Amino acid sequence: MAKTSTTAGHGAHGDGAHAEHAAHAHISRGTYYKVFAALMVLMALTVGAWWIEGIIALPRLLGVAIAMAIAIAKTTLIILYFMHVKVSERATQLYAGAAFVGFAIMVIITMADYFARGWPPPPGPLP
Amino acid sequence: MATTALPQRGYLHDDTPHLGEWIRSWLFTVDHKRIAILYLLAINFFFLLGGLAATFVRIELITPQGDLMSSDVYNRMFTLHGVIMIFFFLIPAIPAVLGNFLLPLMLGARDLAFPRLNLLSWYLYMFGGIFALSAAVLGGVDTGWTFYTPFSSTYSNSNVILTITGAFIMGFSSIATGVNFIATTHKMRAPGLTWFRLPLFVWAMYATSLVIVLATPVVGIALLLVAIERLWGVGIFDPALGGDPLLFQHLFWFYSHPAVYIMILPAFGVISELISTFSRKRIFGYEFIAFSSMAIAILGFLVWGHHMFVSSQSVYSSLVFSFITMLIAIPSAIKVFNWTATLYKGSISYRTPMLYALGFIGLFVIGGLTGIFLGVVAIDIHVTDTYFVVAHFHYVMVGGTIMAYLGGIHFWWPKMTGRMYNEIWGGISALIIFVGFNMTFFPQFVLGYLGMPRRYHVYPEEFQILHVLSSAGATVLAVGFIIPIIYLMLSLKTGRIAGDNPWDATGLEWKTTSPPPTHNFEAIPVVTTEAYAYPPEAAARDAAEWRPGSPL
Numbered sequence: 001m002a003k004t005s006t007t008a009g010h011g012a013h014g015d016g017a018h019a020e021h022a023a024h025a026h027i028s029r030g031t032y033y034k035v036f037a038a039l040m041v042l043m044a045l046t047v048g049a050w051w052i053e054g055i056i057a058l059p060r061l062l063g064v065a066i067a068m069a070i071a072i073a074k075t076t077l078i079i080l081y082f083m084h085v086k087v088s089e090r091a092t093q094l095y096a097g098a099a100f101v102g103f104a105i106m107v108i109i110t111m112a113d114y115f116a117r118g119w120p121p122p123p124g125p126l127p
Numbered sequence: 128m129a130t131t132a133l134p135q136r137g138y139l140h141d142d143t144p145h146l147g148e149w150i151r152s153w154l155f156t157v158d159h160k161r162i163a164i165l166y167l168l169a170i171n172f173f174f175l176l177g178g179l180a181a182t183f184v185r186i187e188l189i190t191p192q193g194d195l196m197s198s199d200v201y202n203r204m205f206t207l208h209g210v211i212m213i214f215f216f217l218i219p220a221i222p223a224v225l226g227n228f229l230l231p232l233m234l235g236a237r238d239l240a241f242p243r244l245n246l247l248s249w250y251l252y253m254f255g256g257i258f259a260l261s262a263a264v265l266g267g268v269d270t271g272w273t274f275y276t277p278f279s280s281t282y283s284n285s286n287v288i289l290t291i292t293g294a295f296i297m298g299f300s301s302i303a304t305g306v307n308f309i310a311t312t313h314k315m316r317a318p319g320l321t322w323f324r325l326p327l328f329v330w331a332m333y334a335t336s337l338v339i340v341l342a343t344p345v346v347g348i349a350l351l352l353v354a355i356e357r358l359w360g361v362g363i364f365d366p367a368l369g370g371d372p373l374l375f376q377h378l379f380w381f382y383s384h385p386a387v388y389i390m391i392l393p394a395f396g397v398i399s400e401l402i403s404t405f406s407r408k409r410i411f412g413y414e415f416i417a418f419s420s421m422a423i424a425i426l427g428f429l430v431w432g433h434h435m436f437v438s439s440q441s442v443y444s445s446l447v448f449s450f451i452t453m454l455i456a457i458p459s460a461i462k463v464f465n466w467t468a469t470l471y472k473g474s475i476s477y478r479t480p481m482l483y484a485l486g487f488i489g490l491f492v493i494g495g496l497t498g499i500f501l502g503v504v505a506i507d508i509h510v511t512d513t514y515f516v517v518a519h520f521h522y523v524m525v526g527g528t529i530m531a532y533l534g535g536i537h538f539w540w541p542k543m544t545g546r547m548y549n550e551i552w553g554g555i556s557a558l559i560i561f562v563g564f565n566m567t568f569f570p571q572f573v574l575g576y577l578g579m580p581r582r583y584h585v586y587p588e589e590f591q592i593l594h595v596l597s598s599a600g601a602t603v604l605a606v607g608f609i610i611p612i613i614y615l616m617l618s619l620k621t622g623r624i625a626g627d628n629p630w631d632a633t634g635l636e637w638k639t640t641s642p643p644p645t646h647n648f649e650a651i652p653v654v655t656t657e658a659y660a661y662p663p664e665a666a667a668r669d670a671a672e673w674r675p676g677s678p679l
Contacts (some may be wrong), residue, residue, distance in 0.1 A: 091313050095309070095340070098337075098341060099340075099341060102341040102342070102428060105428055105429065106345065106377075106378075106381050109429070109432070109444070110374070110377040110381075112441075112443075112444060113373075113377070113432070113440055113441045113444040114441075115441075116441035116442075116443040116444060117439070117440070117441045118441075119441060119442070119443055120442075
């Protein structure tokens with residue numbers, strides 16, 4: 001895993017006496033290059049998985065699971081490093097997490113509706 | 128220690144010699160108070176425009192025949208009313224006007240955390256508005272404000288793309304405001320201003336911002352997908368192209384139900400301020416009111432399916448959504464009970480803002496309770512897409528949000544302008560609005576329960592009497608809305624000088640001058656007390672000392 005170097009600085013927010021001070025931190029250039037390389041590898045994996053799927057008849061569920069795993073890995077890297085969530089304050093991390101909780105609520109409840117549609121089966125024609 | 132004194136001119140003060148410079152000083156301002164005024168003007172313009180569309184709708188409905196406009200024009204008219212009122216008035220009204228003006232003042236800060244982002248949000252709002260208006264000018268859109276697919280994505284021959292582009296851009300304006308409020312509340316509170324010393328208006332704005340930031344992107348994406356399907360025929364929602372129309376409804380209502388809380392949560396915040404100030408009492412159950420805002424914001428994400436009970440959604444989903452909808456009544460009721468408890472043994476003064484606040488409580492209770500009816504699957508199936516629903520959401524949005532917006536504008540008008548308005552006309556117009564509102568929308572409950580469907584302009588003659596009553600009420604309501612425009616404008620010239628704290632209220636915004644200086648405070652205040660620190664005996668003392676002409 002790429003090592004992250006952080007540098008703390010004084011909060012630049014207008015009023016110095018404010019209760020909460022921001023500790024600015026940054027990700028080193030070297031880390032950015034490593035994350036970029038990791039993303040390129042993951043992109044190659046995406047293309048490779050698609051290519052392999054064309055040759056070997058994988059179960060559909062497995063294909064989707066592989067594609068989702070690669071996509072989640074890419075997204076996580078981008079959010080943590082390029083969007084600075086890894087070195088952000090707890091509140092920022094909380095909001096980033098909340099977005100995923102909100103997204104999960106939307107997907108799970110919507111998919112639950114799709115799953116349960118047709119329960120109970122519609123009554124058949126009267127005899 | 129040497130300190131740098133900030134210039135202490137009122138934010139409205141301008142000594143630029145040329146008109147062009149004066150205009151530039153407003154259009155490029157990053158002062159949150161000036162941006163609030165820009166929003167005030169723009170949002171009120173859209174309110175009048177949306178009201179004009181409603182006027183045509185109500186005139187058409189006076190007779191059972193479609194004699195003023197065709198079905199198609201009627202569809203476009205109520206869509207114009209809905210799109211403008213929802214996206215360009217109700218959603219931004221309180222946050223963008225009162226929130227922008229007050230949040231830094233209430234927090235003891237010199238501005239919002241990101242002043243340029245704040246100005247950008249106004250420009251985004253205006254661009255979005257221009258798109259929506261151009262759609263109207265070019266012939267309008269006939270999908271209703273809900274843009275249901277596949278009608279919007281495939282079959283409609285109106286200006287769908289322009290309108291949803293306007294709503295899409297407006298969404299970014301909302302997000303910018305929400306992000307700004309969250310960052311400001313976290314980072315820029317004055318020393319000593321702990322979370323449980325925050326005014327309840329700030330809590331309400333914070334909860335609203337949470338909903339805005341988490342929900343608005345979803346409707347943006349949903350509208351983008353409609354555009355993709357409409358422009359390029361990619362099958363997403365249209366069954367003929369392999370799509371699913373219910374997916375749109377899920378995505379749309381995932382935002383649009385929380386959007387109701389984007390409209391009403393800020394109103395709750397305003398009402399908390401008004402009730403406490405005009406009862407001269409510490410608010411009852413501060414923590415419960417604060418947490419109920421957060422509870423509403425969170426639970427609001429779990430109830431969207433109650434808009435889809437008749438859409439072929441799974442009955443099991445409907446049952447779960449119905450149950451959670453019942454839960455959301457609890458935090459709403461907590462607020463109402465706490466406001467009522469605050470009134471108890473208070474020294475209540477019926478000034479104009481308080482009249483709006485009391486009107487709000489009554490109307491919101493009716494709107495909220497009929498919402499419980501609609502949350503029950505069996506009743507909802509009976510009244511879906513009838514005027515019962517129209518009456519319900521107008522009680523929440525007009526009876527709730529607009530009453531609070533007007534109450535808030537009156538309450539903070541002296542702070543915004545430095546002038547008092549005419550109190551007699553204020554009281555008269557508040558009463559006219561209350562009467563006009565009930566006259567307009569109460570008959571619609573009856574109409575809906577009797578089976579009058581919404582979005583029809585031709586109807587059986589038996590419904591005419593109720594429609595005429597409703598249209599007459601709308602006329603009264605319109606008069607009630609026009610009167611404040613006149614006396615508030617007049618007050619800018621002739622109003623009595625307000626002084627810094629005309630209501631004898633607590634809160635940091637009343638500690639600075641009226642109107643406040645550009646940087647809000649001469650020195651950043653230090654907070655040592657709770658938000659509503661009225662002395663325990665204040666109400667009793669005020670009541671004992673009250674004489675005709677007393678300020679409160």
